[in-house]
Amino acid sequence: MELTQYSAYELSTMVGKGDIYPVDIAAAYLKRIAALDKNIHAFVHCDPEAVLKKAEKIKTGRLRGVPIAIKDNFCVKGQPTTCGSKILKDFRPPYNATVIEKLEQEGAIILGKVNMDEFAFGSSCETSAYGPTHNPWDITRAPGGSSGGSAAAVAARFAPWALGSDTGGSIRQPASLCGVVGLKPTYGRVSRYGLIAFASSLDQIGPLTLDVRDAALLSSVISGYDPKDSTSVNIPVPDYLQLLGENVKGLKIGIPKEYFITGIEDGVKNAVMQAIEVFRKLGAQIEEINLPHTEYAVATYYIVAPSEASSNLARFDGVQYGLRVTKGEKVSDSGLIDMYMKTRGEGFGQEALRRIILGTYSLSSGYYDAYYLKALKVRTKIGEDFKKAFARVDCIMTPTSPTGAFKLGERTDDPLAMYLSDIFTISANLAGIPALSIPCGFTPENLPVGLQILGKPFDEQTLFNAAHAYQQSTNWHRRKPAMAQK
């Protein structure tokens, strides 16, 4: 079998036994990328020579020789890090994100940087300044976003797994649309140091993998308190993989009726209902629950996230790094404002500009109370909904996305339609709770459907266990797009 057909766990085991060499794994993936990524455009940066050199040198670590694709908003020392934006076109950070340090310590090989919506603003990977990524299941369709490059790379077997970031669904929605596993951990579980911020109070880093076992393994490696991130939480990280169970007897699963609304595709609804049936058969108790503030989640998110984004993106001004657009060679005092305006005007794409303007408006004096402060209050309500629900149930199951993968270009002119792609995923970010998406079937058009499992804060293990039990008795996660058959 081709090396690119194995899971990351299998690869690490084989390297551990000495059956294969890291450099052979790297070579196999690089070959595949070189041959096929022209159709998918998952990678925005890949330096095969450097990757092979590194793979040859690697000697130790739990993930020794296992390659990984990194979303292009993680700082990797000396490598291009663009966030899918023109404004960071030639930016190479002088430091590594904490998760990158952790991966390298464990011997993982960074294959390259993968595509994303510009600054993670989007649900289709189409707002990238470097062109869209295509869905490996149907290249006329979007892979979802913003971690579309990560999801597509894994689905296409360009990498056994990838890192993504999730602010409102950016790991789970593309995982769902590309038929892979994606986890947004509890806020504070993974250090954000070195992740270029979109919305600091919502962003969280997580894995995109082929199966739950890999998600558990990668989560164990990247999680944990980091003194460089004050929002990371000092709670010990369980060995998720070691603790991985498959017994869901007596597991209490809540089904919120607010998530099965009009607008959800029949194909998606049916697949999710059948998945819930599987859990029932495995011995879980299914209960209907209420999350009454669900309908306000999208509106709340589109105040909180752009507000923080407008602040986080203020630093891209042409002064220190990245793009600088000026009239002449030298920036005089009078030319300073001109430089700011031209640099930001030309450097940011439409969606980025839209969100910066939205956020700037929400934070303006006179509007702050009506928008930002109000949104924070609703956010608290949404969190309370979950707290109440989790007093009764162990986890909650919903669809990840209301639809399967949509056509490229279909929603680019309709921001509201695009924003609704995240209708089921946003609440978990607002509440800070962990949420996992796993493949659970296909639409009539043969497009993957994702099941979302939401859990209590810092209880990722319950999500892994439930999802692992499901994967032990179903085969949806073993289905591959045609382009990845061999």
Added chain:
Amino acid sequence: MTYEPVIGLEVHVQMDTRSKAFCGCGTVFGMPANTQVCPVCMGLPGVLPVLNEKFLEYAIRTALALNCTVANYLKFDRKHYFYPDLPKNYQISQYDQPLAGHGRLNIEADAIKKTIRILRVHMEEDAGKLIHTAGGSLVDFNRCGMPLLEIVSEPDINSAAEAYAYLSQLKNILEYLEVSDCDMEKGSLRCDANISLRPAGQTALGIKTEVKNMNSFKGVRDALNYEIGRQEQVLRDGGAITQETRLWNEEQQKTFSMRSKEEAHDYRYFPEPDLVPFTISDETIAAAKQALPELPAVKKTRFMAEYKLSEYDASVISADKYLALYFENTVKQYHMPKIICNWLMGDVMNFINTNQVNIKKLDEVLPVKNLVAMVQLIDNNTISGKIAKEVLAAMLTGGKDAATIIKEKNLGQISDSEALEAIIDEVIREQQKVVEEVKTGKDKALMFLVGQVMQKTRGKANPQIVNTLIKKKLLGNA
């Protein structure tokens, strides 16, 4: 009509921590440009701030020393504006919930004592510095992220002299607390002033201007005096004050308009999501309060009671922590507080000021035991006060102790009657006319003879003994 100036001061104090407010970079002053920087204080994409605990400790200490109420909830906010010396284009600061407030500081200006209320004390990070060259403007990020405390007074100050007294008192306290070196020239203490005038007796405030760019305490006083005069002139001419920011120009001794209110920023404050708010327990605050050193005002009162110093002497000696400590160490070894205070405030301070000696190092220049020994020698009549001045000067410059200097320079007082009698007899022979006057009971004449003896001994004679001996010789009594 007379006008009353109403002034509020905003003081920024750089806390003297070893690392910056939110990263591990050093805080040494005057390093080459961009050598004290890291991705965090340069605001590179992806970095996160982490609060320096020492910064918080110093901030709480300062707030408590200013009699503030310290909040139990600590939260930071982002303040947004675009400028090249601010790499994130926002400053981490505190907005609606400052660290502390409701404080007060007692001052004395023009012999009037009053209390200035402190509105708020909050923590924030400093910006970098622009360096303008012929080739363009450059940014030095060394100062970026330095820990600052902003101390805002209520508009309780009514003259430039009061503002000066407020700053001096604030500086004394900060130095006592060892939280800042308070050097205005290095920028570790900066002061902006809000100032308006109103007809005396009126309660409503007039329109204010904000004055910036004052680089010394004297600069603050001069700028305020100028601005008071300027505003008064405008009002007397029937004009109106424009609400604006004005810059003090030290060379021209004038303020100039910088920007008007219409151009004021909307800073779009919102809670800093990268720093989790946390609680400061009552126990922490109580412990910090307990650990406060004795502050200048309390020390001054104690010095007056314990050492019977005058109010003026006590305030001068207590204004500087190290001078006060030196004073007490000396008094402990030889209990003549008033005499020791006089020597310190006179000759010692003169020497310190002239030679710009760091007062912290006074004990190295003049060990306490040397000063004690000198005072003892005066007290037991080995040397006179006049000789002591010479001895002290030699001690300050040469570092030798008093006994050695007296011996080397042969300055010991002559108390030996036999040695003195010969000189007295000589004077009596030379001054027959005055001797007659002494015999008729003229005190002035007696003093003249004593003076003559002192002159002949180059001040070394013990004047009391000389006095007694002359009286004995001429009047037959003692």
